[in-house]
Amino acid sequence: MWDTLLMALALMLVIEGVLPFLIPGVWRETFRKLTEIGDSQIRFIGLSSMLAGLLLLYLVN
Numbered sequence: 001m002w003d004t005l006l007m008a009l010a011l012m013l014v015i016e017g018v019l020p021f022l023i024p025g026v027w028r029e030t031f032r033k034l035t036e037i038g039d040s041q042i043r044f045i046g047l048s049s050m051l052a053g054l055l056l057l058y059l060v061n
Helices: 002-022 024-034 039-060
Strands: none
Touching: 002 024
C-alpha cells in the first residue's frame, strides 16, 4: 500500500511541476490572480478538486 501512495505522491509532484517548467510566465500570472480571490472561492476550488479526485478514484476502481 505504501508503494502505491508514494507513487501517487510522486506523480502529483511531476504533474504540478509541468506548468511552471513549460510556461513559467503564465503560471506566475495565474498564481498572482489566485492570491487576489477570496477565501471562500479558494475553498470552493479545493472542494471541487477533491471531489473530482474522489470521483476519478471511484471510476478507476
